[in-house]
Amino acid sequence: MPAHRTRIQDLLSAETSGDVPGPVNVKGWVKTVRSSGGVAFVQINDGSTLADLQIVVDANCPDYSLVNALTTGCSVSADGNLQDSLGRGQKYEIAAASxxxxxxxxxxEYPLQKKRHTLEFLRELAHLRPRTNTFGAVARVRNAMAFGIHKFFQERGFLYIQTPIITASDAEGAGAMFRATTLDLNNLPQAGGQVDNDADFFGRPAFLTVSGQLEAEIFAQSMSDVYTFGPTFRAENSNTSRHLAEFWMVEPEVAFCDLDGLAQLAEDFLRSIFAHVLETCPEDMDFFNRFYDKELIQTLEDIANSDFERMTYTEAVAALQASGESFEYPVEWGADLQSEHERYLTERKVGRPVIVTDYPSRIKAFYMRLNSPAPGDQGETVRAMDVLVPRIGEIIGGSQREERLDVLQRRMAEAGLDDAPYWWYLDLRRYGTAPHAGxxxxxxxxxxxxxxxQNIRDIIAFPRTPRNAEF
RNA sequence: UCCCCUGUAGCUCAGCGGUAGAGCGGGCGGCUGUUAACCGCUAGGUCGUAGGUUCGAAUCCUACCGGGGGAGCCA
Structure with a gap:
């Protein structure tokens, strides 16, 4: 009896069945059981790979009678030898000794069938859906991409930093925040006719973070190259296939870097992680290519192997106006690009990712660095960039940060922001300020x-969206 | 938050004013290596909830709740 479980992936990746001598132990969850006469076939999956393993149980196995009790969803353990499969459809199989x-x-009662379910139905079964092919594949690809992200930054000498999840600062412009409080909402302490925030846990209002950027800037102004990778929260009432109330964000922040350097970093970064996932998850990527998007692998390979298009906001507006397209929203210098505009640029105009830079200051956040005017501009612009990709639209938003104290203070005043809560952010500009971007x-x-x-709710294990926080 | 679509058996759907249906799944029985196996039999539903119209509502109307698509906000 083998002492340890062998992962299905390790069995199926063997060059020949002879490379796995002697009996092995396998464990997993039953996908389907088929029987024919005196032979039963138990197909199991253990999550280590997309493929199932077929266990052959015949009358020679003392536990043969057990197969009648096996149904989809059972967990089983089997000992036996790996052998070349006698049937078609799989290379190897296990001849069960027990x-x-x-x-x-x-x-x-078990809700999962061996047949296909809709993603909407599986969304109600977040505790069981990882057992399906699709969600197993998503979990593995998500894992590989997280690793690929760390790998990219670690190989470039970036420091992984952890910024707070509970914060008292509200990163301007990033949207509505969730309040984190220990106050009794049914009996709020009052002071001067208002809620007494001094009685709250932190002695002041606190929130779940919408971005680690401002804190990451602190470390960029000391460690030079840093990145965060953690959960962020938005209390926006957004009901789309691209929004979550709780999602994970990667935020590099780089000292002595301008917008051009940042755009190059973003491009290298995206190309690197797509190449990484294609290389490390070939079976899963084939699966997605077959069942969800027939051009997926081709698209990712193209991205990994070709340069991104660059254009300024002013150039983008000119291209949109010259396109001859009839857009629902008018295109005019000074207005933000709408989803339809972004999609036209990345899907129709260039057919691959586009980095749009130098947006009007009026539509961007106060901390973005003010530009000197360029030809064609019809107002102030800032050193901001959006990376647009087909189908998703904006996948990255970033900017060179305003490092000049006087300009930053002027911009905050224009935005109607009070200096006081940002005292430490301004201090970074007072003491050894340096150009930086993220x-x-x-x-x-x-x-x-x-x-x-298609839906972002199928990308995170336990999606948080308006009116939905089951599990 | 806005617009459109949608909610009928465990799942996927048909039925769209007159006695609630199919396929899959489940149960039982066949089948000497199967491949989302195959063949036969069978059980299973207050038609999202609450009102309303009507002799009669799954079907028409209203509200609420859930789901989907699109938009806004953004990542």
């Missing part, structure tokens, strides 16, 4: 793009 039922799954990447959107999945 079989054990670890946990049953009442077939009258961007934010929505992790789920990136995985969504890489898998071809």
């Amino acid at each position: 079989l054990e039922l670890l946990g049953g799954a009442d077939p009258e 961007f934010g990447l929505g992790f789920e959107r990136t995985v969504q793009f890489a898998t071809g999945m």
Whole structure:
């Protein structure tokens, strides 16, 4: 009896069945059971790879009678030798010497069939859907991409930093925040006719972070090259296939870097992580290519192997106006680009990712660095960039930060912001200020793009959206 | 938050004013290596909820709740 479980991936990746001598132990969850005469076929999956393993149980196995009790969803353990499969459809199979039922799954109640389910139905079964092919593949690809992200930055000497999840500062412009409080909402302490925030846990209002950027800037102004990778929260009432109330964001922040350097970093970064996932998850990527997007792999390979298009906002507006397209929203210098405009640029105009830079200051955040005027501009612009990709639209938003104290203070005043809560942010400009830049990447959107999945709720294990926080 | 679509058996759907249906899944029985196996039999539903119109409502109307698509906000 083998002492340790062998992962299915390790068995299936063997060069020949002879490379796995002697009996092995396998464990997993039953996908389907077929029987024919005196032979039963138990197909199991253990999550280590997309492929199932077929266990052959015949009358020679003392536990043969057990197969009648096996149904989809059971967990089992089997010992036996790996052999070349006698049937078609799989290379190897296990000839069971013994079989054990670890946990049953009442077939009258177990909700997963061996047939295909809709993604909408599976969304209600977040505790069971990782057992399906699609969600197993998403979990593995998501894992590989997280690793690829760390690998990219670590190989470039970036420091992984952890910024707070609970924060008292509200990164301007990033949207509505969730309040984090220990106050009794049914009996709020009052002071001077208002809620007494001094009685709250932190002695002041606190929130769940919408971005680690401002804190990351602190470390960029000391460690030079840093990145964050963690959860962020937006209390926006957004009901789309691209928004979550809780999502993961990657935010590099780089000292002594301008917008051109940042755009290059963003491009290298995206190309690197797509190449990484193609290389490390070939079976899963084939699966997505077959069932979700027939051009997925081709698209990702193209991105990994070709340069991104660059254009300024002013050039983008000119291109949109010259396109002859009839857009629902008018295109005019000074207005933000709408989804339809972004999609035209990346999908129709260039057919690959586009980096749009130098947006009007009026539509961007106060911390973005003010430009000197360029030809064609019809107003102030800032050193901001958006990376647009087909189907998803904006996948990265970033900017060179305003490092000049006087300009920053002027911009904050124009935005109607009070200096006081930003005292430490301004201090960074008072003491050894340095040019720096950073961007934010929505992790789920990136995985969504890489898998071809239509809905972001199928990219995160336990999606938080308005009116939905089950599990 | 706005616009459009949608909610009928465990799942996917048909039925769209007159006695609630199919396929899959489940149960039972066949089948000497199967491949989302195959063949036969069978059980299973207050038609999202609450009102309203009507002799009669799954079907028409209203509100609310859930789901989907699109938009806005953004990552």
